[in-house]
Amino acid sequence: MHIVVCIKQVPDSAQIRVHPVTNTIMRQGVPTIINPYDLFSLETALRLRDEIGGAVTVLTMGPPSAEDALRKALTFGADRAVLLTDRFFAGSDTLATSYALSQAILKIGETWGAPDIIFAGKQTIDGDTAQVGPGIARRLELNQLTYISKVTRVDVEKRKIELERRAEGGTQVLASALPCLVTMLEGSAEIRRGSFVGALRAARAEITTWSAADAGITDLLKCGLRGSPTVVKRVFAPSPRAEKAKQVEVKPKSRETADDLIEALFEAKPAMQADLELLAAGL
Amino acid sequence: MSDAPKPAAAAPSRAAMKKELPEHFRAYKHVWVMVELERGHVHPVSWELMGEARKLADKLDAEVGAVVVGAPDAGTREAAAESFAYGADVVYLVENPILADYRNESYTRTLTELVNTYKPEILLLGATNLGRDLAGSVATTLLTGLTADCTELAVDADKSLAATRPTFGGSLLCTIYTLNFRPQMATVRPRVMRMPDRQEGRIGRVVEHAINLEEESIVTKVLKFLPDRSSQKSNLAYADVVVAGGLGLQNGENLQLVRALASVLGGEWGCSRPCVQKGWAPADRQIGQTGKTIRPKLYIAAGISGAIQHRVGVEGADLIVAINTDRNAPILDIAHFAVATDAIRFLPALTEAFRARISPHATDRLAG
Numbered sequence A: 001m002h003i004v005v006c007i008k009q010v011p012d013s014a015q016i017r018v019h020p021v022t023n024t025i026m027r028q029g030v031p032t033i034i035n036p037y038d039l040f041s042l043e044t045a046l047r048l049r050d051e052i053g054g055a056v057t058v059l060t061m062g063p064p065s066a067e068d069a070l071r072k073a074l075t076f077g078a079d080r081a082v083l084l085t086d087r088f089f090a091g092s093d094t095l096a097t098s099y100a101l102s103q104a105i106l107k108i109g110e111t112w113g114a115p116d117i118i119f120a121g122k123q124t125i126d127g128d129t130a131q132v133g134p135g136i137a138r139r140l141e142l143n144q145l146t147y148i149s150k151v152t153r154v155d156v157e158k159r160k161i162e163l164e165r166r167a168e169g170g171t172q173v174l175a176s177a178l179p180c181l182v183t184m185l186e187g188s189a190e191i192r193r194g195s196f197v198g199a200l201r202a203a204r205a206e207i208t209t210w211s212a213a214d215a216g217i218t219d220l221l222k223c224g225l226r227g228s229p230t231v232v233k234r235v236f237a238p239s240p241r242a243e244k245a246k247q248v249e250v251k252p253k254s255r256e257t258a259d260d261l262i263e264a265l266f267e268a269k270p271a272m273q274a275d276l277e278l279l280a281a282g283l
Numbered sequence B: 001m002s003d004a005p006k007p008a009a010a011a012p013s014r015a016a017m018k019k020e021l022p023e024h025f026r027a028y029k030h031v032w033v034m035v036e037l038e039r040g041h042v043h044p045v046s047w048e049l050m051g052e053a054r055k056l057a058d059k060l061d062a063e064v065g066a067v068v069v070g071a072p073d074a075g076t077r078e079a080a081a082e083s084f085a086y087g088a089d090v091v092y093l094v095e096n097p098i099l100a101d102y103r104n105e106s107y108t109r110t111l112t113e114l115v116n117t118y119k120p121e122i123l124l125l126g127a128t129n130l131g132r133d134l135a136g137s138v139a140t141t142l143l144t145g146l147t148a149d150c151t152e153l154a155v156d157a158d159k160s161l162a163a164t165r166p167t168f169g170g171s172l173l174c175t176i177y178t179l180n181f182r183p184q185m186a187t188v189r190p191r192v193m194r195m196p197d198r199q200e201g202r203i204g205r206v207v208e209h210a211i212n213l214e215e216e217s218i219v220t221k222v223l224k225f226l227p228d229r230s231s232q233k234s235n236l237a238y239a240d241v242v243v244a245g246g247l248g249l250q251n252g253e254n255l256q257l258v259r260a261l262a263s264v265l266g267g268e269w270g271c272s273r274p275c276v277q278k279g280w281a282p283a284d285r286q287i288g289q290t291g292k293t294i295r296p297k298l299y300i301a302a303g304i305s306g307a308i309q310h311r312v313g314v315e316g317a318d319l320i321v322a323i324n325t326d327r328n329a330p331i332l333d334i335a336h337f338a339v340a341t342d343a344i345r346f347l348p349a350l351t352e353a354f355r356a357r358i359s360p361h362a363t364d365r366l367a368g
C-alpha cells in the first residue's frame, strides 16, 4: 500500500510576535513545527503501513527550510519525503496550493506507484482554513473523507475502506473506496515519539526536492499569486477595547467581594438579574 | 501558504487590485446561505448567517437565497419555512432521498449545480464540519475563492465582498477579496455572528430544483449513524452563561469549583486549552481559537490569562469577568470587571453569593 501524507511547516503560533508599528509578523527566531493537526494523519498513516505493509511518502510545499519538517516526519518513520519548492508558488491561496500539491501527488504516483490513500491534516494553525485537503480531493477527483476519528478497516485488494466520521450530533460510520483523501480529527491517535535510530536515519536520508517543472507543473497561471482567486487587501491588528477592566476591590472576606462584584454586574447590566433568575430556575 | 498572507507581499503589486469582473460573471446576483440541515435539525449557524446575508443583500439591493437540501420529509420542509422566518426571500429547495445523510459527493454535486444554474454572487456556509467539508470542495470545483472563518463580512464601495478573518492565530486580522471570480464564498464559525430575530409569518418564493442523482454513482455509503449520548453533549457554544477555568486553578479537581458556579447560574462550564491537554477536561469544553466560540451574556474566566487564542473565542460575550491574581494579565484587556484574588478561594464564595441572590430557595432545597 502506498500512502501520501501532506504536511505543512508552520510557525509555532503561540510565539508569534507582531511588530507594533508596521503590523508585520516578526518571523525571525520564531521556531517552526509540523502543523500539529498533520501529526494525527501522519500517525494514522504510519500505523496502517505497519499493519498492512507498504510505504508512506510525506509531501510538503514550502520554502527550502521546510525540509526540517520532512526530516522530522522521517524520524517518526515515514519512508520517503518530497519537498515541492519554487518561487512560482509564492503567494498561493488554498486553490493554488491544492493545485500544486495535487500535481505533485500525480508525480509521486508516477514515480513510486499510485497512492491508495492521501492524508491531509484537518486544518493548519496558520492558514487555518481546512480547505487544502478538500481542494486536493476535488482536483484529483477522489472521495473525500474529512473529520475522521477512526480508520476501522482498509482492504487494499478489494479497494475498500471503513471509517468513522465526526458529524453534528453524532458519528457517521462510513464505507468508501480506495483511493481516497482522508483528514484525521485531533486526538484520533496517540502520536509516537521519534526513535533515536529514526533520527539517525532521517538525518542521512535524501529528500527529493522538486521545482514546479520537476513536478510536471506547466500551467504556472494556476500557481502562486496568479493562480489565487483571493487577495489579501489589508492586514491589521485587532483594536483593543477602549477601557481596561474595572477592578472590584478585594475585601478581607471573599463573600463581601463576591457580593460587591454581583452588585457591580447588575448595575452594569440591569436585565442580568432577571435573566440569571430564569436560568437558575432552569427556564 | 494557504490563506495566510505573507505580510511582505500583502500590500504590493496586487494593490493595483483591478476589479474587472469577466463578462460571464456579471449575471451573478444575490446572497445565498447554505442551510445546514442534518438529521432533521438545522444548525443555528445557518440562521446567524441569514442575518448577515440580509444585511449584505440590502446593501447590494439583492435577494437573500436559502439553499435547503435534504430528504423529502417534514424536517426539510420545516427548514424551508424557517428560512423565511430568518430573512430569506427565496428558498432553493432540493429534495431527494439520496440527500438524507450528508455526504460530500452528493452535496457537492447538488450545491455546484445550484450555483451554476441560479448564479449567486455571494455564498455563505457555517464553518462547521459539514460546512467546511462542503465549502472546500464546492469552491475548488467552481475554481473560485473561499475565505474561511470570517469574523466580519461587509460590502465595499464597489460592491465586492470584504471578508475579514483572523490570521496567525488571531494576532492579526486580514481582509480578503475574491476579485475576478464568482460566487464569492465565505464560511463563518458558529456564534461569531448574532442570531437575528425570528419573524413569524414571513414568507417568500420557493424554487424547487430536481436533481439527477443515482445512489450507485455515489461511492461513500453511510452504514450507521451513532448519535452522541446526551450526557456527552455540551451546549457551551450556545449557553447564556459560561464559567471557565484555566491553569490558575492549579489542578483538575479545582475545575469542580467552576462547574459548581456554572450549575448555580444555570450555565455551562469550559476551560482553556492547557486544561484539556493536561487531561483535566474533555476537548469539547475548550474555549478559543481551536475550541468553541462562545457568545454568552455573562462569561466568568477564573485563572485564565487571556492569550490571544483564548480571547478570540470569547470576545462576543456581553459581559466578561476575570478572576486573576495578576492585575496585568491580558484578559484584563477584554474583561469588563476583574477581581485580583485567588480564584480557588473566591469561586466558592461567589457561588454562594450568587445562590443567595438569584435562587434564594435553592439553599434550603440543597440543605434538605
Ligand SMILES: Cc1cc2nc3c(=O)[nH]c(=O)nc-3n(C[C@H](O)[C@H](O)[C@H](O)COP(=O)(O)OP(=O)(O)OC[C@H]3O[C@@H](n4cnc5c(N)ncnc54)[C@H](O)[C@@H]3O)c2cc1C
Pocket (backbone or CB within 6 Å): A012, A013, A014, A015, A125, B169, B245, B246, B247, B248, B249, B271, B272, B273, B274, B275, B286, B287, B288, B289, B290, B291, B292, B302, B303, B304, B305, B306, B307, B308, B309, B310, B313, B323, B324, B325, B326, B329, B341, B342, B343, B344
Ligand atoms: C495553535 C494554538 C492554538 C491555541 N488554541 C487555544 C484555544 O483554543 N483556547 C485556549 O484557551 N488556548 C489556546 N491556545 C493556548 C494559549 O496560547 C494559551 O497558552 C492558553 O490559553 C493559556 O491557558 P491559561 O490561561 O489557562 O494558562 P496560563 O497562561 O498559564 O494562565 C494562568 C493564569 O492564571 C492566573 N493565576 C494563577 N494562579 C491563580 C489563582 N490562584 N487565582 C487566580 N488566577 C491565578 C495567572 O495570573 C495567569 O494569568 C492555543 C495555542 C496555540 C499555539
Ligand SMILES: Nc1ncnc2c1ncn2[C@@H]1O[C@H](COP(=O)(O)O)[C@@H](O)[C@H]1O
Pocket (backbone or CB within 6 Å): A006, A007, A008, A035, A037, A038, A059, A060, A061, A062, A094, A097, A101, A119, A120, A121, A122, A123, A124, A125, A127, A128, A129, A130, A131, A132, A133, B001, B002, B003
Ligand atoms: N504547503 C503545504 N504543503 C503540504 N500540505 C499542505 C500545505 N498547505 C496545506 N496543506 C495540507 O492541507 C491541510 C489543511 O490546510 P489548510 O487548508 O491551510 O487549513 C494541512 O493540514 C496539510 O495537510
